[in-house]
Amino acid sequence: MPLDLNAYLGIEPDALKVYSQRAEVLAANLANADTPGYQARDIDFRAALAAAGPQGNALRQAATSANDLAAAGGADGEASTATGDLSTEQFLKYRVPLAPSLDGNTVDSQMEEAQFAQNTVRFQATLTFLENRFSELTTAIVGQ
């Protein structure tokens, strides 16, 4: 019986990817906190995940409604190529600064730190979800 691992894991691997890309953008903001004229950026998370999401959601619904994993496996080939070229570039947006600064830098270190911490917690939450899915699989394989 073919089990499609991508369909089984759902949206979580894509979310993990977007979280790691967002961590990179936030790290770049923090590194450039003292660079004159640097404009802080962030990823439009909703849009970035939506680009990966519809296929994932459709897949999961197809798998649960038809109760047929083989059918979902056929559709998955398209989904993985669609999410494969997911690039952050098109989802990068400039931050609107709370207060203008003389040197044109729009990085607010405190806010970037908070966003980075939030991103980290969400990354770890996604890791936990994945971990649970893998342990479910292990339980199914071992049978106890």
Added chain:
Amino acid sequence: MALFNIFDIAGSGMSAESVRLNTVASNLANADSVSSSPTTAYKARYPVFQAIQSSLMSPGTGADPTRAADAAVQVRGIVESTAAATASYQPGNPLADANGYVYNSNVNVVEQMADMISASRSYQNDAQVLETSKSLMLDTLKLAQG
């Protein structure tokens, strides 16, 4: 994986901030240096930061269009302050000119202290980002291992 790039980015930030701390140290050390002419008097030094894609920092590699999010820092150069050196009348000083004046450095000690705190906070931020990314990567490696 994007988390790998964070090592380059945060590393470049730490190295740039340490250059900044270095100039602060030079400036503070020379705050009381005197000279016999305004042109040879010590001038405060400042690094100029610039955002750059981190792959461009290592020689022989070009820009990577797939790394749009990647913005490391490089120190473009060091500039000297153009503020005028103040003269003080010290006829007993062996460095005094014909009129008995020596010329002080144009270092503003208060400004340097503020700069030092700013550089050290930014350095701490970068180090924290590095540490967090490292633990996230290690957590990912441990996925489904028990």
